Amino acid sequence: MxxxxxxxxxxxxxxxxxxxxxxxxxxxxxxxxxxxxxxxxxxxxxxxxxxxxxxxxxxxxxxxxxxxxxxxxxxxxxxxxxxxxxxxxxxxxxxxxxxxxxxxxxxxxxxxxxxxxxxxxxxxxxxxxxxxxxxxxxxxxxxxxxxxxxxxxxxxxxxxxxxxxxxxxxxxxxxxxxxxxxxxxxxxxxxxxxxxxxxxxxxxxxxxxxxxxxxxxxxxxxxxxxxxxxxxxxxxxxxxxxxxxxxxxxxxxxxxxxxxxxxxxxxxxxxxxxxxxxxxxxxxxxxxxxxxxxxxxxxxxxxxxxxxxxxxxxxxxxxxxxxxxxxxxxxxxxAAPAGTPGAGAPAGSGAALSAKVSAAAVTVLSGPCHGPLVPGSVRVQGGGPGDRERFEAAAARAGLAVGSGPVVNLIGFGGTPGAGDIAVALDAPWPLQDSNAPIKLALYGRNDTAFDALAAVLAGKATAPGKLPAAVGPYPAGTGCTP
Known part of the structure; x- marks a missing residue:
């Protein structure tokens, strides 16, 4: 050369x-x-x-x-x-x-x-x-x-x-x-x-x-x-x-x-x-x-x-x-050359696996580990652009109404803990250390399938098997529900 x-x-x-x-x-x-x-x-x-x-x-x-x-x-x-x-x-x-x-x-x-x-x-x-x-x-x-x-x-x-x-x-x-x-x-x-x-x-x-x-x-x-x-x-x-x-x-x-x-x-x-x-x-x-x-x-x-x-x-x-x-x-x-026809997988083909990751990751820091965390209806506050809409759509898919009941507070990156009955960290879980909510969840995502995982746990249709991968205030790494 x-x-x-x-x-x-x-x-x-x-x-x-x-x-x-x-x-x-x-x-x-x-x-x-x-x-x-x-x-x-x-x-x-x-x-x-x-x-x-x-x-x-x-x-x-x-x-x-x-x-x-x-x-x-x-x-x-x-x-x-x-x-x-x-x-x-x-x-x-x-x-x-x-x-x-x-x-x-x-x-x-x-x-x-x-x-x-x-x-x-x-x-x-x-x-x-x-x-x-x-x-x-x-x-x-x-x-x-x-x-x-x-x-x-x-x-x-x-x-x-x-x-x-x-x-x-x-x-x-x-x-x-x-x-x-x-x-x-x-x-x-x-x-x-x-x-x-x-x-x-x-x-x-x-x-x-x-x-x-x-x-x-x-x-x-x-x-x-x-x-x-x-x-x-x-x-x-x-x-x-x-x-x-x-x-x-x-x-x-x-x-x-x-x-x-x-x-x-x-x-x-x-x-x-x-x-x-x-x-x-x-x-x-x-x-x-x-x-x-x-x-x-x-x-x-x-x-x-x-x-x-x-x-x-x-x-x-x-x-x-x-x-x-x-x-x-x-x-x-x-490896097959990039762009080879038929190589790889079509756009969107990983959606079910993405849902599986979120369902396996969602973590309870405090609150019940089994059964519904909310009655049939919730209110929602906080979050960034599109977060509430995604949550509401996921809640509907899980059979939850939105408009009355306990407050679910969505906390994004750099967000403040705020008020609410259920605090949900959407990105890193650190904001939960300052939250006074009796129920605290870490979701680690704000895509549709992550919100589906959250809604399923709230409705009692799924458990939260995740464990904290890092300490959050008084909650040590490894905190979470046992199977």
């Missing part, structure tokens, strides 16, 4: 809106690895839902551009599809509850099935890599960024569930990405805005934050994302995504796959390393794939300039490009 081709092979850019042809031309001209699809790139039908055929056509065009230089391996078409709040692709694809559901449900088999089902719907649309699952270990209410994206506050559980979900994705033919090394669940600043600092020692990181990554390495998973988190014990003041000691720590866990940065246009990096500097610094430090530089042309030019000046060793660029190419060659041999 030429230096220009190698520099392109390590860059995975984004684009604005529907500028597909311009982006395809850029991918072809700069020999880029492929592209990530963000929410504003997703074609919509007149009802605002994902236009599945159009999405497939966009991805096919971008994949063609990535291989126009004759490379024999496929381009990368990636997306952020974790389930819950982080899902670029909504209906008619299956809507999944938040990933903390898997920790609450406690079944690695169910988690693997869910990973497979989620990924199987991405394959026909032309995706081959998903920036999921999030294997961060959350510390609870002081974690402002990850929260319910974490599967558990228990490192061993987060590790086992993360590996199970990733294996399911690989079963379906999609490359998973475990993230965000060295651990974003235990810092108190949002890296989208500013640079978080991780004060823990290396020994502390090994027994908490690094356990899921060690498990991912042992399982042979192909991609690890590095986060924009400064770890003074490794290199003070420098985001791990741009820090050579941080990449060395990851490699010392035995990782031989592709190390991808978190998005380089995020505040934690862009404020400190503008105009292509972040791409060069991350690559020189040990990154193999540079995600979403603010200006990919600038980043490409900066890599070539650093290479010519000798500040970026040629061997480091060779190593990074080789890792990315090797992964995609391996993927092409072990």
């Amino acid at each position: 030429t230096p220009e081709e190698k520099a392109g092979q390590v860059l995975l850019p984004f684009f604005k809106g529907n500028q597909v042809e311009a982006h395809a031309a850029l991918i072809q001209r700069l020999h880029l690895a492929g592209s990530i699809i963000m929410g504003d790139n997703v074609p919509r039908d007149p009802r605002g839902k994902v236009d599945v055929a159009a999405m497939g056509a966009v991805n096919q065009r971008l994949r063609q551009a990535a291989t126009a230089d004759g490379r024999p391996w496929p381009g990368i078409i990636g997306v952020d599809q974790e389930g819950g709040a982080v899902a670029r692709l909504g209906a008619p694809l299956t809507e999944w509850p938040v990933p903390m559901s898997y920790g609450a449900a406690g079944s690695e088999d169910l988690t693997r099935q869910a990973g497979k089902a989620l990924a199987a719907e991405l394959l026909p649309l032309g995706f081959d890599l998903d920036f999921a699952p999030d294997t961060d270990v959350t510390i609870g209410p002081k974690d402002p960024t990850i929260g319910a994206r974490s599967m558990s506050a228990d490192p061993a559980v987060a590790a086992a569930q993360g590996v199970a979900f990733s294996r399911g994705m690989l079963d379906a033919g999609i490359l998973p990405t475990v993230k965000h090394f060295p651990g974003h669940g235990s810092v108190t600043t949002d890296s989208h805005l500013n640079l978080p600092v991780q004060p823990a020692s290396i020994d502390e990181l090994r027994v908490r934050d690094w356990k899921p990554f060690q498990a991912a390495v042992a399982a042979g998973l192909p991609v690890v994302m590095t986060g924009h988190i400064a770890v003074p014990a490794l290199e003070p003041g420098v985001p791990a995504s741009l820090s050579a000691p941080s990449y060395a720590a990851l490699r010392n866990l035995g990782f031989q796959g592709v190390a991808v940065t978190d998005a380089l246009n995020m505040g934690a990096v862009e404020k400190q390393y503008p105009a292509g500097a972040a791409a060069v610094k991350a690559l020189a430090a040990g990154a193999d794939l540079l995600l979403m530089p603010e200006d990919v042309e600038q980043a490409h030019a900066a890599i070539l300039q650093a290479l010519a000046a000798g500040s970026l060793p040629a061997a480091r660029l060779d190593d990074a490009a080789r890792r990315v190419a090797t992964m995609m060659m391996w993927h092409a041999r072990t």
Whole structure:
């Protein structure tokens, strides 16, 4: 490969809106690895839902551009599809509850099935890599960024569930990405805005934050994302995504796959390393794939300039490009090509499994474990846009009337406990610690099937088998009804 081709092979850019042809031309001209699809790139039908055929056509065009230089391996078409709040692709694809559901449900088999089902719907649309699952270990209410994206506050559980979900994705033919090394669940600043600092020692990181990554390495998973988190014990003041000691720590866990940065246009990096500097610094430090530089042309030019000046060793660029190419060659041999007719599963095919996950996860912190929790009618308050409507529809399906009776208070992300007879946390369960409601439930989702699970428990048609995957105030991890 030429230096220009190698520099392109390590860059995975984004684009604005529907500028597909311009982006395809850029991918072809700069020999880029492929592209990530963000929410504003997703074609919509007149009802605002994902236009599945159009999405497939966009991805096919971008994949063609990535291989126009004759490379024999496929381009990368990636997306952020974790389930819950982080899902670029909504209906008619299956809507999944938040990933903390898997920790609450406690079944690695169910988690693997869910990973497979989620990924199987991405394959026909032309995706081959998903920036999921999030294997961060959350510390609870002081974690402002990850929260319910974490599967558990228990490192061993987060590790086992993360590996199970990733294996399911690989079963379906999609490359998973475990993230965000060295651990974003235990810092108190949002890296989208500013640079978080991780004060823990290396020994502390090994027994908490690094356990899921060690498990991912042992399982042979192909991609690890590095986060924009400064770890003074490794290199003070420098985001791990741009820090050579941080990449060395990851490699010392035995990782031989592709190390991808978190998005380089995020505040934690862009404020400190503008105009292509972040791409060069991350690559020189040990990154193999540079995600979403603010200006990919600038980043490409900066890599070539650093290479010519000798500040970026040629061997480091060779190593990074080789890792990315090797992964995609391996993927092409072990999975049906993205977009292959008949491969994967149709949009929406995971709905029954999504319902099963929510039903297995719903957790009673306080209140009865058996029988109806409400009479035949309830009132509802709280929630965000659409939450009440979804609850009311689910209540009707469960045979509950809405308009009188005890108050069900829906609490979303960042919501206040409020008044009510029954408090229901829709995302992370932390708000329940301040609720005075006699009955407290954690739902871990706000999709239709999650509300169906809630309504079934309220009506006494189902029990709540979930266990808290993290402590909530006076309620320790593991709180829940016994079978």
